[in-house]
Amino acid sequence: MNYKIAIAEDNTFLANALIEKLSFFKEELQYLFRARDGKELVEKLENNQEIDLILMDIKMPNMNGIEATQIIKKRFPTIKIVMITVFDDDENILQSIQSGANGYLLKEATADELHKGILDVMKGGATMTPSIAMKALKILQTAEVPQYVENENIKLSKREKEVLEQLSKGLGYQVIAEKLFVSPSTIRKHIENIYRKLQVHNKIEAVEKARKHRLL
């Protein structure tokens, strides 16, 4: 199998490094062209509809890799896109994935890793460096697919909810007392009652459990 590959990367040095890595596998991976930004990439794709996969940098002038991915996935949905970047923060990962990228490799990827990643994607899978995979998992763990626990008849009074609200901000009972215009003793008593109702024994457990039960 022979796959046709384009590169979107503004930095010539890094682009050449990628081309060099691809060259080790030229029987399978055929480098066709390079664009210096998202705009140029889209234009070139209009005139060259045989590209199978794009190695996409994120940070580029004019149009960045994430915007370009969105446009390309809409206009040419069969083209696979692998992000190649130094940025491995959650925002870039999530945005890339939600734009439809099929993979996410770091720039320090070896030629072999790049090769394997491209093949994996072309076979219908996805590819991620382990550290990126880890972050993706973390995001999935907290993502909104949650099973909120249904109210097991926990009823907090209005005042108790107000106190809990303040607690969740990390405030101490002294400060909360001032904010709610009552004495610290009262706040402490409320907290005691909240703990009893939620069956917990400290602030964090209380806040966590309240969140789970949508009491906050």
Next chain:
Amino acid sequence: MNYKIAIAEDNTFLANALIEKLSFFKEELQYLFRARDGKELVEKLENNQEIDLILMDIKMPNMNGIEATQIIKKRFPTIKIVMITVFDDDENILQSIQSGANGYLLKEATADELHKGILDVMKGGATMTPSIAMKALKILQTAEVPQYVENENIKLSKREKEVLEQLSKGLGYQVIAEKLFVSPSTIRKHIENIYRKLQVHNKIEAVEKARKHRLL
């Protein structure tokens, strides 16, 4: 580096296949024992606290791999878990991830793939076969992800993240120390450093800020 590995798998034939694959790398990957179900696994772990990583089947009698993962991640948070299964449906994948699994490989994985996956996980990353990665990405594409704030250069060490993880469950110094097998003084020092890095002054603020910045 030498990693100690346990296997949870009810089918003896498949368990032996795994052991065989591990044996190719016995310098690095030391197979310690096998359990036939989740219950047996948890019991054996109580008596053998040196395990680094578990290869976990999902479908097992008595207690399945997902339940076992939840329990083990709670009781022994430093142990890494890689799911090894024939099931690659969205439900199993999502549940495994949300139980805290660090990786998800299919049973047809080669010895080399298994080896690489284990090393990736032990280095703090995650591992997924490309088809699983693809499904994880699909889930992430449609998932609602809560609002977060851009990383203002906050870098927590691996250990600090582990401590924060435990903190977020509402545990005290003493308990965390026991779970991570270090002295309370060490935990307190880690927490001090975490507070400084996050610029906060108590547990709740730390947990809240960490959530916002997806450090947790």
Next chain:
DNA sequence: TCAAAAATAGGGCAGATGTCGTATTCTTTA
């Protein structure tokens, strides 16, 4: 290979917290 960072560990202190009491006043509602 050498310096920096991370992980480990302990001491001390002031103040915060969790958990008991008890008690008065005001609302809600059966």
Next chain:
DNA sequence: TAAAGAATACGACATCTGCCCTATTTTTGA
């Protein structure tokens, strides 16, 4: 209207927490 719940308030005590200090060993990165 009487009882129950909610909100208010104070005291006491052991423990936990946040913050300061120092110090050694291990790991990592340049």
